[in-house]
Amino acid sequence: MLAMMRSEWMKIRRSIVWLLVPISPLLALPAGLLGTSATDGAPWQEALALLAVLHAMLFLPLLTCVFAAMVCRYEHLNGGWKQLLALPVSRTSVYAAKLAVILLLLALVQLLFLLALLMVGILGGFAPPIPWGALLSSVLGGWIACLPLAALQLFASTLFQSFAAPVAAGVVFTMPNMLIANSAQYGPYYPWVQPMLAMIPREHMAFGAFGITSGTLLAVIGVSFAAFFLVGWTYFSRKAV
Template structure:
């Protein structure tokens, strides 16, 4: 049953526009990073850590702005098929548990975000080697910890965006809400008190290179991600279970 729902969801998205933002977000980030590195001359040959300097430029723009917006767009697109022409009625008419439908949609958003993270990482490596001509060894541990940490930090954010996207029919409303709540993250992320508990700031905190042993995430941020992730997944799932979807 679960596999059939996974296949059905794949048929919906494989030729849809969902792949465009997945590719565009890393491309924009890499372009910003290359221009910033060249303009600021941060990657000269005397730099002790050119990879870290280059990655720092990229990760701030990507994790603080593009990644939250990307996640919101993906959640909206995944639910858009059911909001069109009474799609929810058709889907829920089949003998498929709502829990399965919710989990499959959550899984696809999670995998698409993971794909964007991987593309971004290999974009950093590719441009660093071929465009910026960085000759020092690639810091695989730093990159992998950052990419994985940012991905895990998106879990509560994905749950929240999926909940909103299942609730609202309009594609623009969840995106507008996402933009409004992304803007304060620029200021909140620098606060040691509010940054770790603000979902829109958590991806940046998790992706910034740091000395923490478990990924790049502090204990406070890790606990916040776990608790908020469980809470938001539970609330979104419960609302989807109980809500009378008539469109």
């Protein structure tokens, strides 16, 4: 598995994926500086709520789709799969490594987002203390909430022999996020909206699907991740290449 990861690193190292990683944090920085003020009641929470909306509603699910398609793209393109799978590697480790790369990229995105948030606070002169608990649980929660979507999109990306198809599907399903977040009934079960539900502080959004408790959301995320991973992994293990 370690060898597998090192091989994946070799392939992704020179990929354009690195241009996509800092996009959302780079946009969050000016948006945060312009849209918040140190004189707000709780400026840190205000900034988090403001920046997390765009980041978690749009960028996080879209980036998950793109990353998943990306790690499969260079395998689809010129017969990479058949070369890779004719090597002494188990299909499970190949699939797990692909998922791990997606999750590592997303972790990096979240880390940069946290950094952007901290810079907004520091440059904006927000009063200390920095609410680490709220910030970290939001960033980490957002990352965990990407797990089911990452598994689902990886499945789609191995299923379709193209880069565009799974990304297009991801975009189509991400677009209605704002509407679906309003639905207390369906929202929590919709993989594309889960990052948003997990990232935005509860006290700032008390409507629709945001009414769900963290515990319930975590359970839904856990179960759907397991389900999507199992389906995708089973398909990939039996796939003829």
